[in-house]
Amino acid sequence: xxxxxxxxxxxxxxxxxxxxxxxxxxxxxxxxxxxxxxxxxxxxxxxxxxxxxxxxxxxxxxxxxxxxxxxxxxxxxxxxxxxxxxxxxxxxxxxxxxxxxxxxxxxxxxxxxxxxxxxxxxxxxxxxxxxxxxxxxxxxxxxxxxxxxxxxxxxxxxxxxxxxxxxxxxxxxxxxxxxxxxxxxxxx
Numbered sequence: 001x002x003x004x005x006x007x008x009x010x011x012x013x014x015x016x017x018x019x020x021x022x023x024x025x026x027x028x029x030x031x032x033x034x035x036x037x038x039x040x041x042x043x044x045x046x047x048x049x050x051x052x053x054x055x056x057x058x059x060x061x062x063x064x065x066x067x068x069x070x071x072x073x074x075x076x077x078x079x080x081x082x083x084x085x086x087x088x089x090x091x092x093x094x095x096x097x098x099x100x101x102x103x104x105x106x107x108x109x110x111x112x113x114x115x116x117x118x119x120x121x122x123x124x125x126x127x128x129x130x131x132x133x134x135x136x137x138x139x140x141x142x143x144x145x146x147x148x149x150x151x152x153x154x155x156x157x158x159x160x161x162x163x164x165x166x167x168x169x170x171x172x173x174x175x176x177x178x179x180x181x182x183x184x185x186x187x188x
Contacts, residue, residue: 001013001014001024001026001027001178001180002157002167002176002178003027003030004155004174004176006102006123006124006154006155007100007101007102007123009031009032009099009100009102010029010030010031010032011030011031011032011033011034011124012026012027012030012032012033012034012060013033013034013035013036013157013176013178014033014034014035014036014178014180015035015036015037015038015068015128015157015158015159015160015177015178015179015180016036016037016038016068016159016160016162016178016179016180016181017035017038017039017051017180017181017184018038018039018040018041018047018070018181018184019039019040019041019044019047019050019051020180020184020185020187021039021050021051021054021055022050022054023184023187024180024184026058026060028059030060031060031061031062032060032061032062032063032064032099032102032104033055033058033060033062033063033064034064034065034104034124034126034157034178035055035063035064035065035066036065036066036068036126036127036128036157036158036159036160036178036179037065037066037067037068037069037070037071037128037159037160038068038069038070038071038128038159038160038181039051039065039067039068039070039071040070040071041070042070042072043070043071043072043073043076045073048071048073048084049084052084052085052086052089053086055086055089056086056087056088056089062090062099063088063089063090064089064090064091064092064097064099064104064106064126065089065090065091065092065106066091066092066093066106066107066108066126066127066128067081067091067093067108067128068128068159068160069109069128069160074091074093078093091106092104092105092106092107092126093106093108094106094107094108094116095116096116096120096122102123102124103120103121103122103123103124104122104123104124104125104126105122105124105125105126105151105153106125106126106127107125107126107127107144107147108127108128109127109128109129109141109144122151122153123153123154123155124153124154124155124156124157125148125151125153125155125156125157126156126157126158127144127148127156127157127158128158128159128160129141129144129158129160130144130158130159130160130161130164130175130177131144131145131148131149131156131158131175132144132145133145134168134170134175135158135161135164135165135166135167135168135175135177136160136161136164136177137161137163137164139160139161140161144158148173149173152171152172152173153173154172154173154174155173155174155175155176156173156174156175156176157176157178158175158176158177158178159177159178159179160179161177161179162179162181162182163179163182164177164179165177165178165179165180165182165183
């Protein structure tokens with residue numbers, strides 16, 4: 001888990017919990033939690049449902065997520081899947097949200113995000129897939145790197161690459177790979 005401070009708010013980032021979310025010990029005093037996808041394994045609906053029960057129950061005022069490649073219902077049937085999300089959880093699928101005075105944008109792993117037009121300054125960019133060459137072990141996306149670099153958010157938070165957990169600053173952007181899979185496997 002990575003905790004960052006943005007505009008005097010405490011933001012917790014998570015990714016790649018693959019149904020093991022209940023093993024996490026969530027700290028107190030978090031203002032926003034962001035999950036970067038792979039909340040379940042291969043579309044497992046029981047894991048997906050349990051995740052949302054757990055996530056909505058966290059005593060954190062603002063909850064955000066983007067879906068990952070294992071969150072198959074959101075990949076295959078996004079309109080139907082939106083109905084699975086409890087009130088109080090924001091799914092950012094090539095969209096953004098303003099929480100207090102912070103702008104958070106979530107992008108999918110597909111080129112549709114290239115059509116997002118926004119002149120709003122983004123504080124946190126969220127994706128499941130990493131940008132090419134940054135905490136990605138070779139599995140990153142050049143398109144995501146170009147998109148993020150062009151918008152120059154303060155933070156880009158992502159996952160997908162389980163072995164790339166960590167932080168790296170490139171120019172003015174702090175990149176965070178929030179993948180918890182390797183850690184959670186050890187706790188299992």
